[in-house]
Amino acid sequence: MWSLVFLAGGALALAFGLREVALLVAVAGGLFHTLVLKPAGACVRGRFSGCEVVLASPYAAPLGVPLQYLGALWFVVAPLAHWFGFGLFWAVVGLVGIAALVGLEVKLRAFCLYCTIAHGLGLVVILALV
Numbered sequence: 291m292w293s294l295v296f297l298a299g300g301a302l303a304l305a306f307g308l309r310e311v312a313l314l315v316a317v318a319g320g321l322f323h324t325l326v327l328k329p330a331g332a333c334v335r336g337r338f339s340g341c342e343v344v345l346a347s348p349y350a351a352p353l354g355v356p357l358q359y360l361g362a363l364w365f366v367v368a369p370l371a372h373w374f375g376f377g378l379f380w381a382v383v384g385l386v387g388i389a390a391l392v393g394l395e396v397k398l399r400a401f402c403l404y405c406t407i408a409h410g411l412g413l414v415v416i417l418a419l420v
Contacts, residue, residue: 340400349394357391361408368415377419384416 344350350357364384371380388409395401 340395340398341402341404343398343400344395344402344405347394347398347400349398358408361387361412364412365415368419372419381416381419384412384419388412388416 352360364380364387368377368380368384371377391405392409395405
């Protein structure tokens with residue numbers, strides 16, 4: 291089975307390029323995490339155990355839209371921004387967003403493991419966009 295996965299991944303990489311495949315994997319992972327895993331119920335204990343605090347804060351849904359949906363939207367738009375020549379602009383939007391969200395985690399004194407992973411993936415995508 292894994293050989294089929296690697297074969298399919300290789301075919302996608304040849305057809306679309308490594309950047310686009312990385313973006314697709316990041317979006318799929320984020321959507322799977324948001325829709326299937328339900329992060330608040332799967333949080334770890336210790337340094338990165340602030341998922342519930344982050345998700346319950348007033349900052350978790352600006353204008354009634356959950357931040358994870360806005361993050362998923364950013365990942366979905368990233369390849370389109372790259373293809374249409376707005377990659378640098380979209381990278382700056384992502385970098386400002388990551389800085390603001392990490393700042394909120396510091397303010398709340400609650401660090402979410404899943405948020406940190408998403409921010410790391412975002413930085414990888416930002417590097418791919420510039």
